[in-house]
Amino acid sequence: MRTVSITEPFDHPALFYRDEQEYLAGTVPFVRDALDAGDPVAVAVPGPNLALIRDELGERAAEVHLLDMTRAGRNPGRIIPRVLRAFADSHPGRRARIIGEPIWAGRTEAEYPACVQHEALINLAFQGREATILCPYDTTRLDASVLADAYVTHPTVIESGTQADSSAYAPEALVARYNQPLSTPLGAVSMVYTAGTLPAVRQQATRWAADLGLGEHRLDDFELAVAELTTNSVVHAGGEGTLRIWAEDQHVICEVHDSGLLDDPLAGRRLPPREQRGGRGLLLVNVVADLVRVHSTPALGTTTHVYFHR
CATH class of the missing domain: 3.30.565.10 (Histidine kinase-like ATPase, C-terminal domain)
Structure with a gap:
């Protein structure tokens, strides 16, 4: 895999995958490389994907902090404090390596704005912090608009084994765009x-x-x-x-x-x-x-x- 150089302490790439093979090719080496470097590793992804990674890692899965994101991150607003920063901050002075998949097929229309704001705010929450958070996106099951937003919330995108800078990266603008009015039914x-x-x-x-x-x-x-x-x-x-x-x-x-x-x-x-x-x-x-x-x-x-x- 060709990668661009990391110039900031915090690295936040999106991983676009089409099938299980691409998912494992993009996530498992990430975990193994981190473990080999002695870095703390967490994987917070939906249950079926968590099982894929766990099975592929075999005995080394015991060295990884594993979370089902559909439970730990049901509310996107608690992912940064209770999943990402909680793990990173429990390993002060070390580069935390995290796989976080907060957006999956089946997220509701009401949930999505909170999800995409979460992805944008990760960059602010980890500014200056030594950490890498890899965010997988299923290109076959997620809408094109979701993938377009991923380019806005992530400074780099990995697709087909190649990592490249995102020219659309502008997380602050996206936070503002999804600051949408909320409706109330007449019967409330x-x-x-x-x-x-x-x-x-x-x-x-x-x-x-x-x-x-x-x-x-x-x-x-x-x-x-x-x-x-x-x-x-x-x-x-x-x-x-x-x-x-x-x-x-x-x-x-x-x-x-x-x-x-x-x-x-x-x-x-x-x-x-x-x-x-x-x-x-x-x-x-x-x-x-x-x-x-x-x-x-x-x-x-x-x-x-x-x-x-x-």
Whole structure:
């Protein structure tokens, strides 16, 4: 495989593959080379692909941190803090080598904007950090628009064994392009909240979620997400906001809207220093939810949709 030289500490190539043979040819040597160099290696890909890599590695699979991305990365918003940075930061002073496949055939239309924003934000989250993250893309099952976005989010692309620079690389522009307005159905129940009504709103929202079919084992997570988002509104966005809840397909969705502006692209995806007080609200929401979508502009304020599978 011909490769371009790495001029930055962080390397983030996309791997385009057409079949199992190309998948293994692009991933397994990556893992073996890293292991031979003594670098820590993680593989976070969908279950069937994880099995392919594990089988091909044989006994050496025990040396690799293996994760099923359909579980660990169901919500794209938690992949950077809980998968990628969590692994890299657990090996300080060493180059982490990671295979991460956050976009696969079967991702929903609602999930995709969060997925592609995640891919773009990896570059910011790892800026200056010694790491390599290889992101596979199935060219036979993913739409052409998805592959076009991969050129925008990755500085280099590997295809048919050749790695080349991407002339379309512009991750910041793509984050802005997918900052899309979020719609609310007419049948959603709603309430306005202020500092004095936060406990009552949290309890009422949890009752509504239960009525809409959210399982008892998820209600605590749902209540935590509502509490964090509404508290953020009160503290950082003018002291009030509006909460709406509805069911859609297999999810209960909670919307929180306020007049504030969320201008930090890594909000909810960055692990704050241990000594820092606060700043973990949106991160906690990303951890417990199945999907988080955010739209924020100076004119319209911030709308957050949080999905919980029923």
